[in-house]
Amino acid sequence: MGQHCHYGYFFNSPSKKAAHEHRDNNSFTIFKNAPLLLDAGYYDYYGSTHYRNYYERTIAHNTICVYDSTETYTTLGVPVSNDGGQIESPTLMNYDDIFLPQHQRGKWIQFAADSTYAYNIADAQLSYDSTKLDFFRRRLLYIKPNKVIVLDHIHLKNITTHQRDVKWIAHFANKPNINGSVISTTVPGHITTYNGKTYTSTNGNGSIAIKTLLPDSSVTTLIGGTGYEYWVDGVNYPPETEPDTSFFSPGKWRIEVRPVTLTDTIIYLHTIDIGDTTDVAVAGGLAMQSIYSVGVDWDDTLYFFANDADTGKVYHVFNNVQGNRFVSIFAADLTSGSYNVLIDGIEVEPVPADTNGIIKSSVYLPTGHHVVEIALNTMGTNEVTSKNTLSIYPNPAHTELNIIPALESYPFEVKIYNTRGKLVMKRYNQLRLNISDLPSGQYIVQVNQNNHCYSTKLIKQ
Secondary structure, eight states, X not given: OEEEETTEEEEOOSBOOSSSOOOOTTEEEEESSSEEEOOOOOOSSTTOHHIIIIITSGGGSSSEEEEOTTOOEEETTEEEOOOSOOOOOOOOOSGGGGGSGGGBOOXXXXXXXXXXXXXXXXXXXXXXXXXXXXXXXXXXXXXXTTEEEEEEEEEESOTTTSOOEEEEEEEESSOOEEOSOEEEEEETTTEEEEOOOEEEEEETTEEEEEEEEESSSEEEEEEESXXXXXXXXXXXXXXXXXXXXXXOOOOOEEEEEXXXXXXXXXXXXXXXXXXXXXXXXXXXXXXXXXXXXEEEEETTEEEEEETTSOSOBOEEEEEEEEOSEEEEEEEOXXXXXXXXXXXXXXXXXXXXXXXXXXXXXXXXXXXXXXXXXXXXXXXXXXXXXXXXXXXXXXXXXXXXXXXXXXXXXXOOEXXXXXXXXXXXXXXXXXXXXEOTTSOSEEEEEEEEETTEEEEEEEEEO
């Protein structure tokens, strides 16, 4: 399954395909006036050396490879290059075979779009050897007309006992410029590793700029040029016929982004700006991350995504957000419902999440640095009455919390929610609560009494 946008294509196939399998789940392309990020390789003919070792392989696409020098691959029973890519298996001969569990490869998690964006989530875990990884989920947000955010969550297996060289791959028609310094040169002019994090390239009238925001510490290897266009594991596999560049862009250069420190959990976050010769693309964006959220502060817009790659969330937060400006908010991966935007703990904007779990809003941030939260309104917008009718003390509290309900002579129910909207305590007709087991942090205390709902905030120290 794939999804088009004005500038490209994002691909994920639920099942293994037939003979012409490309092992390209969770890959994407981008073009403007000419191909800018492209599927590399050239279809000279089916089964050629180039076809088997490069063109149909993961290494030729803009996705993820996890290289292990001990791994072996075959195509049509013949050994082929080790690209660290997605798994291979015999050609399917019957249509119904594509529905068998052993032939499942990808899963489309979500697609949402309106006139301003297209948001995609796809999982490609089953496309890889299960001994190498057990999670690979890619989010691709296209912000119309010229921006893309690519967020990848990967969980590697057996990193203490096996080589796990994880690589984020992007292919270009022409040699990209990379900022930073050269830290190693394997082949002068053809294989060079940089400590830079931004990459710019042009093709025809199009331009593209990419920035690696996560991992915090990464290196990027540039591979390409004559004799190295189709380089895999020490060997170049050129087409047996000269590519027709009038109709095809086989690709001549690629980058491979690696984390400096390998852990079992890897998050890649990239921003991509798309331009032309008049409005040249510029790399940008600042990574934002908390235990709940990951995303980007980019051109006065905060983009929130779930830090654990899941959906159906009820809370986002970024800390240390620069102020003295108006910012737009794009928050994804939420459950639908009514939310509040909070600046430094103060509610400033009620906003709804649509049926796709997406919020779009804007707020003003005063001078300084701020905490920006998006929290589910656990009371519901039609139930909440004045917050001043409920009192609690002490606040902040350590071990005990005293409740003064709005009506002294009526029974009541107390509920305490954490900032993710999870109910952590419920009591009936208790004026003094033992909260010593609650972790330190912010909470919402809600009292239901006489068919009314009252709420206030609590800080537990």
